[in-house]
Amino acid sequence: MTEKKDQHAAAPLPDLRNYTRPELEAALAGLGEKPSHAAAIFNAVYKKHAANLAALPLVPVRVGAALVRGFSLKPLEAPELLRVSRDGTKKMLFNFSGGAPAECVVLPAKDRQAACLSSQSGCACGCTFCATGGLGLKRSLEPREITAQFEACLKEAGTLNSLVFMGMGEPFLNWENVKKAILILSDSKGRHFPQAKMTVSTVGVIPVIEELAASDLKVRLAVSVVAAEKELRARLAPMEKVYPIRRVVEAVRAYCRAKEALVMFEYILFPGVNDRPSDSALLAGLIGDIPCRVNLIPYNPPGGPGGETPRIKAFQRELIAAGVRTYLRLERGADIGAACGQLAAGN
Ligand code: SF4
Known part of the structure; x- marks a missing residue:
């Protein structure tokens, strides 16, 4: 039973911070969203340090929901x-x-x-x-x-x-x-x-x-x-x-x-x-x-x-x-x- 469950465990979502902007544009198109939203997403993540994928500044709510389905955004590591x-x-x-x-x-x-x-x-x-x-x-x-x-x-x-x-x-x-x-x-x-x-x-x-x-x-x-x-x-x-x-x-x-x-x-x-x-x-x-x-x-x-x-x-x-x-x-x-x-x- 456990084995069966593991087989169907969802693969972890890829981290958005591993994507270049052209890669993100292609991924957005794959999620059915406009590639042009990648600019606002980059701005939110790298300039405004936004951490909640579902509610990135200047990113429509529908796009945020698509991001949550397709990506993770782990907290940025800090030095120990x-x-x-x-x-x-x-x-x-x-x-x-x-x-x-x-x-x-x-x-x-x-x-x-x-x-x-x-x-x-x-x-x-x-x-x-x-x-x-x-x-x-x-x-x-x-x-x-x-x-x-x-x-x-x-x-x-x-x-x-x-x-x-x-x-x-x-x-x-x-x-x-x-x-x-x-x-x-x-x-x-x-x-x-x-x-x-x-x-x-x-x-x-x-x-x-x-x-x-x-x-x-x-x-x-x-x-x-x-x-x-x-x-x-x-x-x-x-x-x-x-x-x-x-x-x-x-x-x-x-x-x-x-x-x-x-x-x-x-x-x-x-x-x-x-x-x-x-x-x-x-x-x-x-x-x-x-x-x-x-x-x-x-x-x-x-x-x-x-x-x-x-x-x-x-x-x-x-x-x-x-x-x-x-x-x-x-x-x-x-x-x-x-x-x-x-x-x-x-x-
Ligand atoms: S100098 Fe050190 S870090 Fe650079 S290639 Fe050689 S082993 Fe690697």
Whole structure:
């Protein structure tokens, strides 16, 4: 009897916050309602934070009833924990359903604030220097869980000038959901956050770099080089064995041509490992013809602030001398485990 009942148990309704506006328009048409109501629905959910699907502002009662039949609108998750660094960086920990923790970070600077969002709980890529990689992959996050991080960061920051998908996870291994989150956050009827102020960072998933190059998306691309020499890179970032850096750089070259855009290369310096003069020469040889800027990042071991990176300024000078635009990234939040490579979901 129980078995029979379970077989006929209704499937949970899909959450409306996982839908882009064009998807919602198609779903409304399927419910027999006008697709044009999607604009008011987006406005109500993302700007007015309305929580009752049956009575969204400026949405007719009949449409509300149809929404209730077709969708759920779960309360937006809030972070369980907030830690504040000595330098003002704020790290928040979410515990998404099914035991999927994920962190996001607000990075305040003098006159601007950025939010760093996670795309997955954990990560399957296994970069040896990264605390998230040490967790393995728990699961990919849904669009609503990514936008929940944005809302929490915005609440803490007051205003946000830029968004980076550089938190936990490899965004291009959860690209469908990350792309939906980008489309939802940038929708003119919702938060209307400019795509051009969003940066998606990858360790080099070539098929998605190619898809991005062919798409209308305006987001910026960042690629984590790790090391220019393939054996060393394979030891530090196992993804090298799937997508070798030389082929990644070819895909980036094509991306820059198609988009007429700059790319950002990120290079974490591991003292004595990838910061020798021969490494800067290899790096300049690898990317020197690409319209790019290189961000040099001092290594922060999981669990605490990094030690000295004595070669970082010399490495920068060597790249600049080779004609490569290069910046030193000021690392923030290392005392609360919020710096690059340190996110470990509260561990
Ligand atoms: S560096 Fe990025 S891709 Fe590598 S394990 Fe960490 S989160 Fe994953």
